Amino acid sequence: MKSLLLGNEALAQGSIDAGLSGVYAYPGTPSTEITEYIQRSKLAKELKIHTTWSVNEKTAMESALGMSYTGLRAMVVMKHVGLNVASDVFMNMAVSGINGGLVVVVADDPSMHSSQNEQDSRFYGKFAMIPILEPSNQQDAYDIMHYAFDLSEELKLPVLLRMVTRLSHSRAGIEIRERRAQNVMQLPHDTSRFALIPMNAKKQFDKLVNKKTLLIELSENSNHNSLKLSEDRDIGIIACGIAYNYVMENIGDDAAYYSILKISQYPLPKKKIKKLYKHCHKILVVEEGYPVVEELLHNYFDENDKIKGRLTGDVPRTGELNPNIVGHSLGIFQGHPKSIPSIVSPRPPQLCEGCGHTDLFNTINELIPEIGNKNVFGDIGCYALGALPPLNTINTLIDMGASITMAKGATDAGLENAIAVIGDSTFTHSGMTGLLDAVFENSPITVIISDNSAIAMTGAQESSAVGRLYNICLGLGVHPEHLKKMVPLKKNHDENVELLRNELKYKGVSVIISERPCVRLSRDQKEEIKAKIASLS
Amino acid sequence: MKTNIILSGVGGQGILTIAAVLDTAALSENLFVKQSEVHGMSQRGGAVQCHVRISDKEIYSDLIPEGKADLILSVEPMELLRYIPFLNKYGWLVTDSHPFINTDNYPEKKDLFEQIKKHPYHVIINATEIAKKIGNSKVANMVLLGAAASIIPLSEESLLHAIKKLFQYKSEKIISLNIEAFFEGKKIAKEMMDLAANN
Numbered sequence: 153m154k155s156l157l158l159g160n161e162a163l164a165q166g167s168i169d170a171g172l173s174g175v176y177a178y179p180g181t182p183s184t185e186i187t188e189y190i191q192r193s194k195l196a197k198e199l200k201i202h203t204t205w206s207v208n209e210k211t212a213m214e215s216a217l218g219m220s221y222t223g224l225r226a227m228v229v230m231k232h233v234g235l236n237v238a239s240d241v242f243m244n245m246a247v248s249g250i251n252g253g254l255v256v257v258v259a260d261d262p263s264m265h266s267s268q269n270e271q272d273s274r275f276y277g278k279f280a281m282i283p284i285l286e287p288s289n290q291q292d293a294y295d296i297m298h299y300a301f302d303l304s305e306e307l308k309l310p311v312l313l314r315m316v317t318r319l320s321h322s323r324a325g326i327e328i329r330e331r332r333a334q335n336v337m338q339l340p341h342d343t344s345r346f347a348l349i350p351m352n353a354k355k356q357f358d359k360l361v362n363k364k365t366l367l368i369e370l371s372e373n374s375n376h377n378s379l380k381l382s383e384d385r386d387i388g389i390i391a392c393g394i395a396y397n398y399v400m401e402n403i404g405d406d407a408a409y410y411s412i413l414k415i416s417q418y419p420l421p422k423k424k425i426k427k428l429y430k431h432c433h434k435i436l437v438v439e440e441g442y443p444v445v446e447e448l449l450h451n452y453f454d455e456n457d458k459i460k461g462r463l464t465g466d467v468p469r470t471g472e473l474n475p476n477i478v479g480h481s482l483g484i485f486q487g488h489p490k491s492i493p494s495i496v497s498p499r500p501p502q503l504c505e506g507c508g509h510t511d512l513f514n515t516i517n518e519l520i521p522e523i524g525n526k527n528v529f530g531d532i533g534c535y536a537l538g539a540l541p542p543l544n545t546i547n548t549l550i551d552m553g554a555s556i557t558m559a560k561g562a563t564d565a566g567l568e569n570a571i572a573v574i575g576d577s578t579f580t581h582s583g584m585t586g587l588l589d590a591v592f593e594n595s596p597i598t599v600i601i602s603d604n605s606a607i608a609m610t611g612a613q614e615s616s617a618v619g620r621l622y623n624i625c626l627g628l629g630v631h632p633e634h635l636k637k638m639v640p641l642k643k644n645h646d647e648n649v650e651l652l653r654n655e656l657k658y659k660g661v662s663v664i665i666s667e668r669p670c671v672r673l674s675r676d677q678k679e680e681i682k683a684k685i686a687s688l689s
Numbered sequence: 690m691k692t693n694i695i696l697s698g699v700g701g702q703g704i705l706t707i708a709a710v711l712d713t714a715a716l717s718e719n720l721f722v723k724q725s726e727v728h729g730m731s732q733r734g735g736a737v738q739c740h741v742r743i744s745d746k747e748i749y750s751d752l753i754p755e756g757k758a759d760l761i762l763s764v765e766p767m768e769l770l771r772y773i774p775f776l777n778k779y780g781w782l783v784t785d786s787h788p789f790i791n792t793d794n795y796p797e798k799k800d801l802f803e804q805i806k807k808h809p810y811h812v813i814i815n816a817t818e819i820a821k822k823i824g825n826s827k828v829a830n831m832v833l834l835g836a837a838a839s840i841i842p843l844s845e846e847s848l849l850h851a852i853k854k855l856f857q858y859k860s861e862k863i864i865s866l867n868i869e870a871f872f873e874g875k876k877i878a879k880e881m882m883d884l885a886a887n888n
Contacts, residue, residue, distance in 0.1 A: 322725035322751035401750035475754040489774040495796040501735035
C-alpha cells in the first residue's frame with residue numbers, strides 16, 4: 153500500500169531517502185511539517201540526522217552551509233518571507249558554491265493564507281543564479297529530492313526547491329523508493345572559494361555567471377520540463393509546478409488536443425519555449441505566484457499580444473490559482489455555481505479560549521485612553537490577532553522583530569508611550585538586535601515580551617527563548633530595575649495595569665516579560681519546559 | 690469513478706479525523722486519493738475546510754472545482770452553507786445540527802435549516818447529542834461519517850478497518866466508541882433517507 157503523505161511530508165521522506173544528514177529550519181506556515189516529519193521519523197533518528205530547530209532562517213541556512221562544507225548533504229527549510237531573513241547567506245553561497253549537496257526548500261504562500269505578502273521565491277533563485285525546482289504534485293515532491301541533491305553536487309551550487317501552500321498541505325498516496333547512503337565527511341579540496349574576500353569572490357562570481365549556459369542546457373534536457381506538441385495550434389500552454397494540475401483537471405480527457413510545456417526546472421528551457429511559441433497562435437502562461445515566466449517571455453519575444461497570463465489579465469494578477477480560475481483562463485465553461493446564502497457570516501480566526509495574550513491585551517487596552525490608540529507596535533505570531541476586533545490593541549505588524557525597532561524609530565521622532573509587543577520566539581528570532589539598538593540610545597520604549605514558551609502559531613514547537621529571556625535582556629543592557637515580569641491572568645489585571653503604567657512613565661528602555669504557557673501545549677511539553685528552565689537556572 | 694467530498698467545520702472540531710478515515714480506506718481499496726487541508730493561522734477557531742477526492746484514475750487538482758462536490762459533510766450547520774458553491778446538482782448535504790457559536794452575528798438556527806432544506810438531498814442530524822448519549826461528544830464526527838457512509842463509494846469493511854487503524858494506539862474503549870458512533874449515524878441517516886424516499 154502507498155503511504156499517505158502531505159506534500160511537505162513526501163518531500164521530507166524524499167530528503168531522508170536521498171541521503172540527508174541534517175535539516176535546519178525555523179517554523180513557518182506552510183513549511184513547518186517538513187522539519188517536523190523528519191524530527192518524528194524513527195529512521196532519521198537511527199541515521200542521526202540533525203533536526204533541531206534553529207533560531208531563525210539565517211542561522212539555519214548558515215548551519216546547513218556549514219554541514220555542506222564538510223561534504224554531507226544538508227537541507228534548509230523556510231516559508232517564503234524567511235528567505236528574506238536568510239538572503240544574505242543565500243546570495244553569497246551561490247557565489248562560494250557548496251560541497252555536500254545543499255537544497256534550500258522555500259514554501260510560498262499565494263493568497264497569503266498565513267503570511268504578510270505573496271512574494272515568489274523563483275525571483276530569488278533567478279537573482280542568485282541557481283537552479284530552481286518546482287514539483288507539481290506529492291509524488292514529484294518525493295522523487296525530486298533525489299534529483300535536487302544530485303544536481304546540487306554536480307553543479308556545486310545550492311538548489312532552490314519551491315513549494316506552495318496547496319502542495320505543502322495536501323495529501324496523496326506516495327510510492328517510496330530505496331534509500332541511498334549519506335555522504336561521508338570530505339572537506340573541500342580548496343577552501344579559498346568559501347573565503348569570499350574580493351579577489352576570491354570575483355573569481356567565484358565569474359564562475360557562477362559562466363555556469364548559466366550549463367544550467368539552461370540541463371533544464372533543456374531535464375525530464376522535469378516536458379514539451380508535448382499537438383496538431384491543434386490554437387493555444388500553447390506553459391504550466392509551472394502545481395499549475396499543471398489545474399490545467400490537466402480542466403482539459404483531462406482532451407489533453408491530446410493541447411500543446412503543453414510543463415515546467416518544473418529553471419532557468420527556463422529557451423529552446424522548448426521557442427518551439428511551443430512557433431507552433432501555436434497564442435501562449436497562455438499558468439503559474440502560481442508572480443508572473444515570473446510570463447515576464448521573461450515578454451522579454452524573449454519582444455512584448456507582443458501572443459503571450460497571455462497574469463500580466464495581461466487572462467489570469468488574475470494576484471492570489472492563488474484553482475481549477476475554476478485556470479478553466480476560465482482556458483476558455484472552458486465553468487458553470488454557474490450556487491451562491492453562499494447571505495445569512496452565512498464570516499468566522500475569522502481568533503485567540504484560543506484561555507489564551508494569555510488576551511489578558512495581556514486587556515491590560516494594555518486599559519491604558520489606551522491615557523496613552524492614545526496608535527502607540528502599540530506588534531509583531532508576527534498568534535498575538536497578531538490582537539489587531540482585530542474585539543481587542544484592537546495592535547496598530548502595526550510588518551515582519552519578524554519590527555515591533556521593537558519601529559517603536560524605537562517612532563520615539564526618535566518624538567512619539568511618547570510607545571509599546572512594542574513581541575512573542576518569546578519572535579524576540580530570539582529577530583528582536584534581540586533591535587533591543588540592543590534601543591538600549592544603546594536608551595530609547596523611551598516599553599517592550600512587552602509575551603512569553604508563552606512556544607512557537608505557538610505554527611503548532612507549539614520548542615522555542616529557543618525558553619528560560620533565557622531574562623538573562624538575554626540583562627545581557628543586552630536592559631537596566632535590572634526596568635526588567636520586570638508579570639503573569640497575564642484576570643486576577644492580576646489591576647496589578648499588571650499599574651506595572652505597565654509605571655514602566656511607561658520611565659523615559660528609557662523597559663522590558664516586561666509577560667509569562668504564561670500556551671494553552672495548546674500538552675502536559676508532556678509543559679513538563680519538558682519546566683525541566684529545561686530548571687536545568688538553566 | 691470519481692467522488693469529491695468537502696468536509697467543513699471550525700478549527701479543532703476534528704474534520705481531519707474524518708478525512709484520515711476516508712483516505713486510509715480509499716488507499717486500502719487501491720484507489721487514488723488527494724486531500725487538501727488548512728494549516729496555520731486560520732485553524733484558530735476559524736472556518737476550516739478539507740477537500741477529499743477519491744478516484745480509480747489519477748487525480749490532478751488538489752482542490753475540488755466549484756459545482757463538482759458530490760457530498761458536503763459538515764460538523765457545523767453554518768459551515769456547511771459556506772461551501773454550497775461547490776455542490777453539484779445531485780450532491781448530498783450531511784451535517785450536524787449543533788451550532789458552534791463564536792461570532793456575534795451567528796444566524797438563527799431555523800434560518801440555517803431552511804437554507805439547507807432548499808437542497809433536495811440533505812441529512813441534518815444532531816450528531817453531538819447522539820455522541821453524548823454514546824458516551825463522548827468527541828465521536829460526533831464518526832456519527833456523521835456513518836450518516837454519510839451510504840453516499841461514499843467505499844466499502845463499510847474498509848471504513849471500519851480504517852477507523853480501527855487510525856485509533857490503534859488508543860484504548861479498546863475509544864475504538865469501540867468510534868465504531869458504535871459510526872453505526873448509530875448510519876442507522877439514523879437510513880431512517881431519515883427512507884422516510885424522505887417514501888414521502
